[in-house]
Amino acid sequence: MNKPYVRSLSKTGWFLTQPRYKRYMAREVTCLFIFAYTFLLIWGLKRLAEGPDAFQGFLNALHSPLGVLFNLAVLIAAVYHSTSWFNVTPQAMPIMRGEEFVPGNIIVGAHYAVWAVVSLIVLILGV
Amino acid sequence: MSERQIQLEVLRYNPETDSEPRYQSYSVPCLNEWVVLDALNYVKDNLDPTLSYRWSCHMAVCGSCGMMINGEPKLACKAFIHEYTDQIRVDPLANFPIERDLVTSVEDFITKLASVKPYLIPKSDQPVSAGEFKQTPAELKKFKQYTLCINCMLCYAACPQYGLVPEFLGPAAISMAHRYNQDSRDGGRDERQEVIASDEGVWECSFVGACSEVCPKHVDPAGALQQVKVASTIDWYKEHLMPWMKK
Amino acid sequence: MEIVKTDIAIVGAGGAGLRAAIALAEADPKLRIALISKVYPMRSHTCAAEGGAAGVIKSDDSMALHFGDTVGGGDWLSDQDAVEYFIQEAPKELTQLEHWGCPWSREPDGSVAVRPFGGMKIKRTWFAADKSGFHILHTLFQTSLKYPSIQRFDEYYATDLLVEDGRCQGLTALEIRSGQMKQFQAKAVIIAAGGGGKMFPFTTNGNIKTGDGMALAYRAGTPLKDMEFVQYHPTGLPNNGILLTEGCRGEGGVLFNKHGRRYLQDYGMGPETPIGQPVLKTMELGPRDRLSQAFWGEQKKGNTVSTPWGDCVLLDMRHLGEKKIDERLPLVRDLCISYLGKDPVKEPIPIRPVVHYMMGGIHTDTRAATRLPGLFAAGECACVSINGANRLGSNSLTELLVFGKRAALSAIEHIQSGFPTSKDAALAAQAQASEARIDALMKKTGGTETIAGLRKEMMETMETNVGIYRTGSELATACDKISELRQRYANIALHDKTHVYNTDLMQALELKSMLDCAEAVTVGARERKESRGAHQRLDFTERDDVNLLKHTLTHYHPTDPPRIEYLDVVITQSQPGVRDYSGAKK
Ligand SMILES: Cc1cc2nc3c(=O)[nH]c(=O)nc-3n(C[C@H](O)[C@H](O)[C@H](O)COP(=O)(O)OP(=O)(O)OC[C@H]3O[C@@H](n4cnc5c(N)ncnc54)[C@H](O)[C@@H]3O)c2cc1C
Numbered sequence: 001m002n003k004p005y006v007r008s009l010s011k012t013g014w015f016l017t018q019p020r021y022k023r024y025m026a027r028e029v030t031c032l033f034i035f036a037y038t039f040l041l042i043w044g045l046k047r048l049a050e051g052p053d054a055f056q057g058f059l060n061a062l063h064s065p066l067g068v069l070f071n072l073a074v075l076i077a078a079v080y081h082s083t084s085w086f087n088v089t090p091q092a093m094p095i096m097r098g099e100e101f102v103p104g105n106i107i108v109g110a111h112y113a114v115w116a117v118v119s120l121i122v123l124i125l126g127v
Numbered sequence: 128m129s130e131r132q133i134q135l136e137v138l139r140y141n142p143e144t145d146s147e148p149r150y151q152s153y154s155v156p157c158l159n160e161w162v163v164l165d166a167l168n169y170v171k172d173n174l175d176p177t178l179s180y181r182w183s184c185h186m187a188v189c190g191s192c193g194m195m196i197n198g199e200p201k202l203a204c205k206a207f208i209h210e211y212t213d214q215i216r217v218d219p220l221a222n223f224p225i226e227r228d229l230v231t232s233v234e235d236f237i238t239k240l241a242s243v244k245p246y247l248i249p250k251s252d253q254p255v256s257a258g259e260f261k262q263t264p265a266e267l268k269k270f271k272q273y274t275l276c277i278n279c280m281l282c283y284a285a286c287p288q289y290g291l292v293p294e295f296l297g298p299a300a301i302s303m304a305h306r307y308n309q310d311s312r313d314g315g316r317d318e319r320q321e322v323i324a325s326d327e328g329v330w331e332c333s334f335v336g337a338c339s340e341v342c343p344k345h346v347d348p349a350g351a352l353q354q355v356k357v358a359s360t361i362d363w364y365k366e367h368l369m370p371w372m373k374k
Numbered sequence: 375m376e377i378v379k380t381d382i383a384i385v386g387a388g389g390a391g392l393r394a395a396i397a398l399a400e401a402d403p404k405l406r407i408a409l410i411s412k413v414y415p416m417r418s419h420t421c422a423a424e425g426g427a428a429g430v431i432k433s434d435d436s437m438a439l440h441f442g443d444t445v446g447g448g449d450w451l452s453d454q455d456a457v458e459y460f461i462q463e464a465p466k467e468l469t470q471l472e473h474w475g476c477p478w479s480r481e482p483d484g485s486v487a488v489r490p491f492g493g494m495k496i497k498r499t500w501f502a503a504d505k506s507g508f509h510i511l512h513t514l515f516q517t518s519l520k521y522p523s524i525q526r527f528d529e530y531y532a533t534d535l536l537v538e539d540g541r542c543q544g545l546t547a548l549e550i551r552s553g554q555m556k557q558f559q560a561k562a563v564i565i566a567a568g569g570g571g572k573m574f575p576f577t578t579n580g581n582i583k584t585g586d587g588m589a590l591a592y593r594a595g596t597p598l599k600d601m602e603f604v605q606y607h608p609t610g611l612p613n614n615g616i617l618l619t620e621g622c623r624g625e626g627g628v629l630f631n632k633h634g635r636r637y638l639q640d641y642g643m644g645p646e647t648p649i650g651q652p653v654l655k656t657m658e659l660g661p662r663d664r665l666s667q668a669f670w671g672e673q674k675k676g677n678t679v680s681t682p683w684g685d686c687v688l689l690d691m692r693h694l695g696e697k698k699i700d701e702r703l704p705l706v707r708d709l710c711i712s713y714l715g716k717d718p719v720k721e722p723i724p725i726r727p728v729v730h731y732m733m734g735g736i737h738t739d740t741r742a743a744t745r746l747p748g749l750f751a752a753g754e755c756a757c758v759s760i761n762g763a764n765r766l767g768s769n770s771l772t773e774l775l776v777f778g779k780r781a782a783l784s785a786i787e788h789i790q791s792g793f794p795t796s797k798d799a800a801l802a803a804q805a806q807a808s809e810a811r812i813d814a815l816m817k818k819t820g821g822t823e824t825i826a827g828l829r830k831e832m833m834e835t836m837e838t839n840v841g842i843y844r845t846g847s848e849l850a851t852a853c854d855k856i857s858e859l860r861q862r863y864a865n866i867a868l869h870d871k872t873h874v875y876n877t878d879l880m881q882a883l884e885l886k887s888m889l890d891c892a893e894a895v896t897v898g899a900r901e902r903k904e905s906r907g908a909h910q911r912l913d914f915t916e917r918d919d920v921n922l923l924k925h926t927l928t929h930y931h932p933t934d935p936p937r938i939e940y941l942d943v944v945i946t947q948s949q950p951g952v953r954d955y956s957g958a959k960k
């Protein structure tokens with residue numbers, strides 16, 4: 001007589017059913033940009049191996065409007081991805097000092113600080 | 128105490144008479160301070176005694192009354208009428224089979240909870256006559272939050288991963304394993320690890336984070352799962368890259 | 375009908391039932407244990423207990439003090455041999471829970487912390503913030519998962535005991551999921567089915583607390599005891615009866631009337647103690663019966679604050695500060711904000727007395743045995759009695775553990791005593807009769823009474839006539855009305871004729887239990903012509919130790935009012951004296 005009724009989640013469209021799933025998907029989609037960027041880097045390496053001319057061509061392509069646009073898009077995606085991860089680090093890595101948990105914003109803040117320092121070093125080395 | 132007429136749309140399903148669920152609408156005079164559970168009780172007592180749902184404590188601690196209210200997993204006894212418009216839709220908890228009306232099957236959850244060995248496996252044996260194990264307030268605080276789970280299963284209803292892969296152990300069960308792992312009196316982590324680090328275990332979690340957003344007791348299961356992942360990863364490195372570190 | 379053969383069946387998987395199950399599994403892994411509960415174990419109402427559990431552990435405390443507080447608190451109606459056993463076992467049981475992982479709150483040195491509670495001379499209440507019962511229940515439930523011999527029957531509703539050859543040999547229960555009746559054959563049965571506060575409209579009790587266990591035993595012919603003693607908790611939220619634990623006062627919260635006066639000093643609980651420096655067994659730390667009675671007095675004098683939910687007094691916790699409230703009373707704060715829209719950190723909370731606990735229950739002895747061989751009872755549904763005429767806060771959670779375990783050990787002794795089991799056919803006939811009764815109820819048409827209607831009349835009757843202060847004429851009215859409702863119950867018909875999760879049927883059965891229990895309460899109260907503990911009569915204002923230092927035993931009758939019998943209270947060391955809650959002298 002029991003006949004449990006099963007409502008199944010759509011395998012393809014589930015992430016559209018809830019705002020919070022969409023937010024999650026947005027975070028996941030940013031991966032694709034970073035993924036694409038790694039291909040770009042590998043492509044650059046290949047061109048470098050093919051000689052100075054090929055590499056110069058690669059660099060020129062990067063400077064083209066499309067190249068700049070792509071870089072910008074990847075930057076935005078990377079920033080979004082990183083910040084969304086930084087914001088959850090207190091959940092994933094809580095730290096206790098004495099009897100209290102270190103407040104979340106300190107842990108998150110520390111991540112931003114390290115990020116800023118590393119970026120600065122990269123910038124200085126690059127110039 | 129103002130009164131409002133609410134249209135309560137409730138998903139009905141009786142396996143003996145229905146082939147699939149349907150909505151039924153009730154017009155309920157609600158006091159503004161009421162919770163949705165009060166409105167359901169009004170229906171049960173005055174309009175339709177055939178409506179079935181679970182409840183007991185009416186104070187958000189027994190975990191019986193989880194349901195979807197306007198699409199969000201909520202405890203009906205803590206969903207305040209004044210936070211809603213005059214149209215409220217009530218569905219049984221998502222991702223669980225409907226037994227009848229707002230009653231869903233709990234067995235899968237209980238089996239999963241039991242599978243993670245959610246009990247103290249003491250580090251050292253000590254007879255009761257020797258008194259209590261000592262535990263400082265700081266040691267207690269380390270796991271306290273994870274003891275607050277009322278087994279309401281809202282987190283499972285929010286988790287798309289559980290919806291897609293029903294074998295997934297899920298947020299509350301893994302958090303409970305983590306609770307005992309973090310307890311200074313416990314030495315059972317290795318035994319639990321077999322289950323929670325398995326294929327259906329913590330690695331099914333893709334960190335949507337919905338569980339923590341809906342948890343009425345602020346257990347933060349998503350956080351617990353990420354901590355379990357970090358710890359399991361460290362285990363893996365220890366085992367494969369630094370075998371001498373293994374006990 | 376499917377037959378489940380088991381050694382011991384337990385009805386109820388709250389604190390008492392789970393403790394019994396674990397004790398059985400530990401004593402003998404070969405025992406077959408059937409743990410039957412109408413809700414999943416963690417939904418049992420033990421989860422709602424907030425304040426904590428009493429047990430002597432600190433060096434400044436002693437068994438003698440716990441004994442004195444309990445017996446005096448119970449207005450000398452407690453059986454003192456039972457109290458002695460109880461206090462001896464209490465610390466062991468609480469420590470055992472600690473070993474099972476219960477997250478008790480701690481002192482800085484890592485030992486278990488204790489807090490003050492009403493009517494206690496020394497701090498001795500173990501607590502896990504203000505979710506003590508919740509943690510006890512989940513610790514027990516989770517620990518029970520270790521034992522494969524505990525076979526759970528979750529969401530099974532026990533309907534009748536099987537009594538053959540003068541012994542209890544099992545029960546029938548309805549599987550709520552399928553609507554099928556099952557017969558449980560057992561060599562012993564333990565009832566641990568909780569209290570029955572739901573016979574009152576304004577209560578801290580959950581929906582499941584409908585006195586089923588008491589009614590099961592009562593109908594099977596074993597008496598209920600001291601049912602007239604119903605505890606009002608002084609501090610309930612006025613709109614829905616949600617409890618604010620006694621821990622609020624234990625931590626230092628104070629009570630005011632509308633003039634800002636700490637009115638308890640006018641009811642023999644003074645002198646007034648300085649705010650923030652509570653003195654044990656004085657003022658706000660008096661026992662529950664006295665505090666609820668003082669509220670009634672203030673109401674009569676017009677000193678209460680009127681609110682949309684009726685007359686209230688104010689519970690002020692502001693001086694405790696946010697940090698302490700968040701650490702010690704987080705649930706209380708959450709409940710006040712969520713359900714009343716008031717933050718105890720910022721403003722006083724209006725409160726009024728609310729029906730909370732039944733001191734009475736199935737008559738058991740110190741072994742947790744009833745008068746029916748093979749039937750044992752523990753927890754709120756049982757009356758040993760350690761609580762007498764008024765339970766002290768935090769003695770109940772401990773009682774679940776001590777007597778849950780005791781019932782298990784006694785059940786084993788009963789099995790070992792060896793006796794022939796009755797013929798299957800005889801038991802089956804009883805089970806079938808039980809099934810037939812349910813069937814008839816399901817099939818009946820044309821009933822003129824509704825479940826909700828009768829329930830409402832019962833609740834109103836109890837509220838108006840069987841409250842904090844009672845009179846002979848009101849109690850007589852209540853007896854007549856409840857007896858009438860019991861007759862009219864025969865005219866109900868169900869709307870829901872299907873089988874899967876038929877909660878209409880559940881409510882009908884629960885209503886029957888409540889009516890049977892309510893009759894025991896009202897008749898017991900009418901006949902007890904004295905004032906003692908939670909039973910206060912305006913027409914008999916004194917305690918009568920000459921005639922009524924006795925337990926009331928109520929014997930069931932299917933149609934007529936119950937028969938009453940009296941039983942002497944067991945006194946071992948403490949003769950009835952004066953209950954002194956005025957400025958405990960150090
Ligand atoms: C809000 C609140 C706060 C409290 N705070 C404290 C405190 O701080 N300290 C203290 O000492 N005490 C406290 N108490 C009292 C104490 O919590 C209860 O007395 C105690 O928890 C009762 O436990 P139990 O095991 O007897 O019953 P319950 O926990 O109520 O369990 C009853 C069990 O019986 C089952 N059952 C009932 N009927 C049937 C049936 N027909 N068929 C099958 N199964 C059935 C139910 O499913 C359930 O599993 C409090 C009580 C309340 C209501």
Ligand code: SF4
Nearest residue numbers: 276277279280282342
């Ligand atoms: S983790 Fe939170 S949402 Fe999930 S079952 Fe526990 S209390 Fe409910």
Ligand code: FES
Nearest residue numbers: 184185190192204
């Ligand atoms: S009724 Fe207990 S959680 Fe809602």
